[in-house]
Amino acid sequence: MTSLASPASAARPIGRGLRFGGIAIGAIIGYTAVLWVFLQLWTGLPSGPALTVAIQQTVNALSIGSIYALIALGYTMVYGIIELINFAHGDIFMVGAFVSVIFIGGIMGQSGPVDNIPFLIILIVGALLFTMPIIGILNVSIERLVYRPLRNAPRLAPLITAIGVSYILQNVALVVAGSGDRSAPQVFPLSWQLRIGDASISVLSIFIFVLALTLMIGLQLFISRSRLGRAMRATAQDREAAALMGVDQNQTIALTFLLGGMLAAAAGVVWGLRFGFVRQDLGFNAGLKAFTSAVLGGIGNITGAAIGGFVIGFIENFASALGFSRWSEFLVFMVLTFVLIFKPSGLFGFQTGDRA
Amino acid sequence: MTAQPARNAPAPPPSGLRAGLNRLRDVSDKHRSSTIVVAMAITTVLMYFLPIIPPLSVIQGRGIWYDAFANAGVFVLLAMGLNVVIGMAGLLDLGYAAFFAIGAYTYAYSNSPFSHTDLPFFPMLFVGAAVAGIFGILLGAPTLRLRGDYLAIMTLGFGEIVPIVFLNLDRFTQGTNGISGIYRPEALPLFGPFSAISPFNYFIVMVVIVTITMILLYRLQDSRIGRAWNAIREDELAAAANGINTVTTKLLAFSLGATTSGLAGVFNASKLTIVSPDQFLFTVSFTVLAMVILGGMGNIWGVAVGAFIVYNIQVVFLKSINGVIETLGIPAFNLPIVNLHIDLAKVPFVDYQFLLYGVAVVLMMLLRPEGLFPNQRRRQELHIAEEFDDGESGEIEGAMGATPGAAANGGGTP
Numbered sequence: 001m002t003s004l005a006s007p008a009s010a011a012r013p014i015g016r017g018l019r020f021g022g023i024a025i026g027a028i029i030g031y032t033a034v035l036w037v038f039l040q041l042w043t044g045l046p047s048g049p050a051l052t053v054a055i056q057q058t059v060n061a062l063s064i065g066s067i068y069a070l071i072a073l074g075y076t077m078v079y080g081i082i083e084l085i086n087f088a089h090g091d092i093f094m095v096g097a098f099v100s101v102i103f104i105g106g107i108m109g110q111s112g113p114v115d116n117i118p119f120l121i122i123l124i125v126g127a128l129l130f131t132m133p134i135i136g137i138l139n140v141s142i143e144r145l146v147y148r149p150l151r152n153a154p155r156l157a158p159l160i161t162a163i164g165v166s167y168i169l170q171n172v173a174l175v176v177a178g179s180g181d182r183s184a185p186q187v188f189p190l191s192w193q194l195r196i197g198d199a200s201i202s203v204l205s206i207f208i209f210v211l212a213l214t215l216m217i218g219l220q221l222f223i224s225r226s227r228l229g230r231a232m233r234a235t236a237q238d239r240e241a242a243a244l245m246g247v248d249q250n251q252t253i254a255l256t257f258l259l260g261g262m263l264a265a266a267a268g269v270v271w272g273l274r275f276g277f278v279r280q281d282l283g284f285n286a287g288l289k290a291f292t293s294a295v296l297g298g299i300g301n302i303t304g305a306a307i308g309g310f311v312i313g314f315i316e317n318f319a320s321a322l323g324f325s326r327w328s329e330f331l332v333f334m335v336l337t338f339v340l341i342f343k344p345s346g347l348f349g350f351q352t353g354d355r356a
Numbered sequence: 357m358t359a360q361p362a363r364n365a366p367a368p369p370p371s372g373l374r375a376g377l378n379r380l381r382d383v384s385d386k387h388r389s390s391t392i393v394v395a396m397a398i399t400t401v402l403m404y405f406l407p408i409i410p411p412l413s414v415i416q417g418r419g420i421w422y423d424a425f426a427n428a429g430v431f432v433l434l435a436m437g438l439n440v441v442i443g444m445a446g447l448l449d450l451g452y453a454a455f456f457a458i459g460a461y462t463y464a465y466s467n468s469p470f471s472h473t474d475l476p477f478f479p480m481l482f483v484g485a486a487v488a489g490i491f492g493i494l495l496g497a498p499t500l501r502l503r504g505d506y507l508a509i510m511t512l513g514f515g516e517i518v519p520i521v522f523l524n525l526d527r528f529t530q531g532t533n534g535i536s537g538i539y540r541p542e543a544l545p546l547f548g549p550f551s552a553i554s555p556f557n558y559f560i561v562m563v564v565i566v567t568i569t570m571i572l573l574y575r576l577q578d579s580r581i582g583r584a585w586n587a588i589r590e591d592e593l594a595a596a597a598n599g600i601n602t603v604t605t606k607l608l609a610f611s612l613g614a615t616t617s618g619l620a621g622v623f624n625a626s627k628l629t630i631v632s633p634d635q636f637l638f639t640v641s642f643t644v645l646a647m648v649i650l651g652g653m654g655n656i657w658g659v660a661v662g663a664f665i666v667y668n669i670q671v672v673f674l675k676s677i678n679g680v681i682e683t684l685g686i687p688a689f690n691l692p693i694v695n696l697h698i699d700l701a702k703v704p705f706v707d708y709q710f711l712l713y714g715v716a717v718v719l720m721m722l723l724r725p726e727g728l729f730p731n732q733r734r735r736q737e738l739h740i741a742e743e744f745d746d747g748e749s750g751e752i753e754g755a756m757g758a759t760p761g762a763a764a765n766g767g768g769t770p
Contacts, residue, residue, distance in 0.1 A: 085505045159448050159508055161721040167714035326524045333513045341498040
């Protein structure tokens with residue numbers, strides 16, 4: 001369990017990874033089974049079709065959970081380092097989705113799905129390589145211009161500023177792109193499906209999951225192994241002590257925003273591929289859910305945020321699979337409320353002092 | 357009152373206008389409630405006559421002005437209520453519109469063909485306010501035990517959820533359509549019935565509500581509770597150490613803000629005669645937040661003036677700016693370097709209003725966090741960090757108890 005503010009125990013990482021993977025696979029299969037049972041009880045589907053739906057919904061949950069997890073990482077890292085709820089982070093994700101859609105639309109024009117696998121890979125990797133640095137740098141510039149001058153101000157000041165920045169980003173997107181949905185070109189052929197029994201699983205969902213997992217493992221390795229990652233952990237643990245040991249605070253905080261922005265941008269690219277539309281108020285909802293994920297996993301805790309993202313994805317999916325998609329936001333909010341009331345440190349959190 | 361105020365002792369004895377102003381301030385400090393009544397009376401007379409005088413009378417008719425003033429009053433109430441939460445107690449409430457919605461729906465249930473009830477308006481003002489206050493307590497009680505920033509995200513979520521609940525429970529709320537045909541208040545003895553055509557009654561009632569609220573808030577601010585809020589805002593730990601029950605005191609501020617919001621909601625519902633979920637989106641919360649920050653957190657009259665000005669800029673100025681530019685005949689021009697064609701008469705300024713709010717909030721927080729009409733104590737507090745050297749954040753933490761890092765140290769060690 002790597003959290004930003006606790007030293008990572010690097011003992012036998014492969015063994016831990018295997019055990020963790022086992023638990024994860026168990027949880028996924030468990031979710032499918034629970035959903036299967038509930039579908040039969042609630043909607044009265046016979047067991048065969050119910051299993052099909054359950055498998056498909058599980059895959060959906062994994063892909064939407066990947067998006068939340070990627071966004072949640074940015075929240076949790078920034079909170080871990082400077083204890084700021086970066087309200088603008090959801091909107092950073094939204095801008096990322098816009099940039100990637102514009103990039104892909106610029107290359108593809110109005111043409112349909114890409115069947116050519118190498119070109120598809122180049123296109124998606126290109127979109128990632130194009131969007132991630134732009135959004136990362138955008139996030140760093142926001143930190144430099146707006147949050148850094150307020151670093152020693154009373155707590156309320158950066159929070160209010162963050163909500164202001166969120167509002168600015170949303171309205172700039174509104175002015176530039178207009179209101180309403182802006183459709184993204186369908187890049188990934190929807191006909192690509194894997195068949196498990198009667199269930200057909202879109203390759204796109206699996207691709208999204210794998211991509212998210214890769215980025216998360218990369219982040220994990222960066223933070224636990226690299227020198228800069230160690231600086232980040234040190235700063236999260238005690239900013240002054242880290243500064244005394246020669247860690248450049250400004251550089252480390254900027255790095256955190258860069259990484260967070262890049263992950264949010266990746267989530268944006270994925271969103272464009274998966275849902276085929278972008279809208280200026282996308283970031284608000286996604287941000288709220290991702291923040292809930294981060295709290296659920298214990299804010300400041302990186303692995304926790306990733307797991308929290310998937311848990312929120314599963315919860316939301318469970319509601320919509322049983323026909324309550326209108327209430328999914330309500331459900332997520334309830335989760336947030338109960339976690340904050342009963343376990344404010346999150347499922348995997350460590351105790352942060354609750355100081356004034 | 358011949359004695360010089362103590363604050364003027366070192367300065368040479370002021371004369372003329374200066375002395376008059378000081379004396380005025382002295383009197384107003386002593387008789388605050390009467391001052392508010394007098395000031396509001398003067399303002400009301402001004403607002404009554406201003407729409408008849410040319411610059412304003414050209415823009416729109418008298419009735420529309422009174423209507424705008426009454427609507428502005430709703431936002432003045434909202435801003436004064438949010439000011440209790442943010443300015444006085446230092447808690448960030450981002451779901452303020454939710455309580456506004458709860459107040460409005462309470463009135464809609466008590467006064468509409470939909471619910472087949474027709475209860476009197478003035479008692480319902482208090483009922484709506486109380487219902488909103490109860491919801492404030494329900495939301496605040498669990499969250500106020502936590503750290504301040506969790507409250508921000510909880511209220512943000514709550515503000516997002518309440519319209520969704522009103523939207524989804526369509527059997528009870530008629531979903532998107534909302535509850536329409538809400539009855540207007542009963543006729544006033546001297547002023548006659550309330551109607552959409554002559555909004556003067558709403559204006560007068562609003563003035564009275566704002567005056568009473570303002571008096572109550574000033575009295576609260578100067579009371580033991582008000583000082584407790586200040587203490588909590590400035591240093592919660594020290595406040596707790598001095599025997600203030602921080603949770604109940606914060607809860608009081610939070611629910612008082614909710615109450616004011618509910619009051620405004622009742623008034624607004626009776627005026628619009630329709631409530632629907634899309635009236636209470638996050639935009640409302642953010643607009644009120646922007647008003648509080650522009651007006652000056654913690655300064656009651658500053659916040660009220662700020663809200664009044666911002667509202668009028670929003671609904672009157674931005675709408676008429678294109679017309680004014682056209683009348684002035686400012687020609688379209690090209691920006692040379694970026695080769696941008698700008699025709700000011702066609703720029704949709706109304707669409708940019710929320711962008712402007714966002715920019716205003718961020719700039720204010722960076723450059724003048726105390727607002728346009730600062731509260732003296734709040735100003736010193738917000739600028740305290742500047743008195744220390746940036747590199748030695750340790751001292752600041754000692755003074756503020758509110759910078760990161762202290763958490764890990766102070767809270768973590770057993």
